[in-house]
Amino acid sequence: xxxxxxxxxxxxxxxxxxxxxxxxxxxxxxxxxxxxxxxxxxxxxxxxxxxxxxxxxxxxxxxxxxxxxxxxxxxxxxxxxxxxxxxxxxxxxxxxxxxxxxxxxxxxxxxxxxx
Numbered sequence: 001x002x003x004x005x006x007x008x009x010x011x012x013x014x015x016x017x018x019x020x021x022x023x024x025x026x027x028x029x030x031x032x033x034x035x036x037x038x039x040x041x042x043x044x045x046x047x048x049x050x051x052x053x054x055x056x057x058x059x060x061x062x063x064x065x066x067x068x069x070x071x072x073x074x075x076x077x078x079x080x081x082x083x084x085x086x087x088x089x090x091x092x093x094x095x096x097x098x099x100x101x102x103x104x105x106x107x108x109x110x111x112x113x114x115x
Contacts, residue, residue, distance in 0.1 A: 011038040020044055021061040022090075024052070034062060041078065041091045052088060056080045060090065 013036040022030040022044070030052070032044040042060070052058070062074040075096055082089035 011040050013038045013043070016064075019063045022050070022052075023059045023061070025057050035087065041081070041089060042076075043082075043087060043089050045087050047086070050088065052080050052083065054080050054083055058090060 016034050016037050018034040018037075020032040020034050020042070022032055024030065028051075030046060030048075030050050032046045032050075035043045035045050037043075042062075044060075057077075057079050060076050060078060062076070064074070076090075076092045077094040078090035078092045080088055081091045
């Protein structure tokens with residue numbers, strides 16, 4: 001009898017194609033593309049080696065086209081929980097979503113405070 005892997009996801013994943021900027025604790029940034037998203041995290045694709053390791057704290061800026069004149073923006077505080085070749089998964093611990101015009105959407109210099 002074959003063993004089926006147990007599903008560990010707590011929330012549904014949704015396919016997405018969105019530009020993401022990953023901010024490492026060192027201040028270095030990595031360009032990525034979101035492959036899917038859920039209420040608890042994201043699965044990202046990178047073209048170049050990222051130098052990330054499981055457990056690394058990161059913040060992410062996500063840009064989703066909402067309205068050409070007012071793009072939807074989001075940010076999140078996260079940690080790397082999975083790494084597979086050119087893809088990695090992050091678990092979000094805090095996030096904000098809204099219009100780029102909303103001052104509460106960008107955490108600014110406080111990106112990794114407390115992470």
